[in-house]
Amino acid sequence: MTTTRGFPLRVLPALLLVTLALCGPWIAPHAIDTPVTAPYAEPGADAVLGGDQLGRDVLSRLLAGGRELVVSSLLVAVLVTAVAAVLSAVGALRPAVGRIVERAADVLMLLPAVLGILLVTLSWPGGGRLAVVAAAVALGVPYAVRLVAGAAAPVAATGYVEAAAAGGERLWHLVWREILPNLRATLLALFGLRFVAAVYLVATAGFLQVGPQPPAADWALMIRENSAGILLNPWAVVAPSAAIGLLALSVNLAAAALAPQTGRKAVPVL
Amino acid sequence: MLLKRAALLALLLALVFCAVELLPGDAANATSERGESAADIDRRRALLGLDRPVLERFWDWMSGLPTGDLGTSARGEPVTDLLSTAFPNTLLLGGIALLLTATLSLTLGCWAALRPGGRTDRAVSGTATAVLALPEFVVAVALVLVLSLWTGWLPAVTLTDVDGTPDSWTMLVLPALALTIPQTGWNVRIVRAALADEARAPHVETAVLDGLPPHRVLTHHVLPGALPTIAAGLATSTGMLLGGAVVVETIFNYPGIGSVLASAVTDRDSPVIAGVTALAGAVITVVLLLADLVRDLMAGGRR
Numbered sequence A: 001m002t003t004t005r006g007f008p009l010r011v012l013p014a015l016l017l018v019t020l021a022l023c024g025p026w027i028a029p030h031a032i033d034t035p036v037t038a039p040y041a042e043p044g045a046d047a048v049l050g051g052d053q054l055g056r057d058v059l060s061r062l063l064a065g066g067r068e069l070v071v072s073s074l075l076v077a078v079l080v081t082a083v084a085a086v087l088s089a090v091g092a093l094r095p096a097v098g099r100i101v102e103r104a105a106d107v108l109m110l111l112p113a114v115l116g117i118l119l120v121t122l123s124w125p126g127g128g129r130l131a132v133v134a135a136a137v138a139l140g141v142p143y144a145v146r147l148v149a150g151a152a153a154p155v156a157a158t159g160y161v162e163a164a165a166a167g168g169e170r171l172w173h174l175v176w177r178e179i180l181p182n183l184r185a186t187l188l189a190l191f192g193l194r195f196v197a198a199v200y201l202v203a204t205a206g207f208l209q210v211g212p213q214p215p216a217a218d219w220a221l222m223i224r225e226n227s228a229g230i231l232l233n234p235w236a237v238v239a240p241s242a243a244i245g246l247l248a249l250s251v252n253l254a255a256a257a258l259a260p261q262t263g264r265k266a267v268p269v270l
Numbered sequence B: 001m002l003l004k005r006a007a008l009l010a011l012l013l014a015l016v017f018c019a020v021e022l023l024p025g026d027a028a029n030a031t032s033e034r035g036e037s038a039a040d041i042d043r044r045r046a047l048l049g050l051d052r053p054v055l056e057r058f059w060d061w062m063s064g065l066p067t068g069d070l071g072t073s074a075r076g077e078p079v080t081d082l083l084s085t086a087f088p089n090t091l092l093l094g095g096i097a098l099l100l101t102a103t104l105s106l107t108l109g110c111w112a113a114l115r116p117g118g119r120t121d122r123a124v125s126g127t128a129t130a131v132l133a134l135p136e137f138v139v140a141v142a143l144v145l146v147l148s149l150w151t152g153w154l155p156a157v158t159l160t161d162v163d164g165t166p167d168s169w170t171m172l173v174l175p176a177l178a179l180t181i182p183q184t185g186w187n188v189r190i191v192r193a194a195l196a197d198e199a200r201a202p203h204v205e206t207a208v209l210d211g212l213p214p215h216r217v218l219t220h221h222v223l224p225g226a227l228p229t230i231a232a233g234l235a236t237s238t239g240m241l242l243g244g245a246v247v248v249e250t251i252f253n254y255p256g257i258g259s260v261l262a263s264a265v266t267d268r269d270s271p272v273i274a275g276v277t278a279l280a281g282a283v284i285t286v287v288l289l290l291a292d293l294v295r296d297l298m299a300g301g302r303r
Helices: A007-027 A058-064 A067-093 A095-108 A113-123 A128-156 A159-166 A171-207 A219-229 A235-258 B002-022 B038-047 B054-067 B079-083 B086-114 B119-131 B136-150 B170-199 B202-209 B214-252 B257-267 B270-302
Strands: none
Touching (some): A007 A067, A007 A235, A058 A219, A067 A095, A095 A128, A113 A128, A113 A171, A113 B214, A128 A171, A159 A171, A171 A219, A219 B136, B002 B054, B002 B270, B079 B086, B079 B270, B086 B170, B086 B270, B119 B170, B170 B214, B214 B257, B257 B270
């Protein structure tokens, strides 16, 4: 086990970045929707990172553009982990449910997540941010259930769970009181991995313009909008790219620190 | 095996149709232009056949699929026509990326496995873990900046020939790399873990005790046993590659399904998305079948 070595060091960058993204909108020096300089202006005194395609301050939009991405990703990770935890605990106690979940995962393997998100957001035009979150949850749960189900099965087969079941305890009591408390380590690791996957999906949806819509400041959207001016003011593209890249890297580093190192089992989960 | 995979694909297609059907929003509304009356929209709805019963349309769509009929887009064009030049281009790009991913992750994974726990091993595994979470478009932006704008080595956009294919092979390099880098991250980890698992098998220990050189133990005793897991990992990557291709194509203006989907996004054209999903599902099914085949071959060889 190498998980505990340097643990705070591996989780700290992610915490810092997430906090910065959440507080960013309050410390932005300029308004995010009014021009302060020329379109694609180079960095200067009034705009440290230059202007975007409408001359809006890149730094302010950068500070403001991470909150939705982080909040949506956290929401997806929490929902996927919670749903997967309950489904796998029920599946471990009731094999019929377990088989249905397994088949559902087989089917969804055939659907690339990006296409799945496009499908849901386009068929549900009023859905907006909610549609992206709903699609990401629906696509993530089957993979997550596979991981948790592997850990839940041995717990469900232990003597004390069987004794409680024989004692006439209800299904919910068994799930909440007997099985889930024993899966804390697995669930924490799963949460980290699903947060990584969610950052990827929510950012990609933003880039494909099915998430936040244009006047909004959003890192992925900024990259898409400003790529035409990459030669004039590279910062308008590089800064949000670096932000998403750093967020993905640091969150992934933290998730790897949370995950129990059990060889192959820890690998194919995205 | 074939039957089970086919049944799963049919189930996915049914699911896709239901998603398009059950969610609010419809192609006739989505393509409406300003000032169009409700009667106009109703007329187009009738033209697109959207007023017929759901089950009837579902049967039409599903029964058309085996013959290559993917239905009609919101603008009234057959979806098959829209995709007939774009999809092969995407398959070419995805195929190159899959090949690169397989070569790179096998090479790096084996290289790391020959020195377990050493500096190389840790460097390879660490880098793999770092890049696997990067979205393709972030990798693409970095590649464009370094290899195209700063050094000028490779073109940053794809120019298209008259027959709808990329003008030169150099235009395939950056999109393929942008797809390959994150997927290699995943697969190196899978290869490394599968090799480590297999290295604990008794027959490998015997081979080591026989004094065989490490690379021979790796290629003749460890790798064959690990291949089914590696093949399954690569097969799972196919879906990520096809999804990532959509994103990467929009950046490089590559003439694949990505550009078709980009206009479908503006039109809210869900029949096109459903068609692309059907094709992608079919490709992934074929790749998963190949992975099954590798597993059976390896199991057969061991018996």
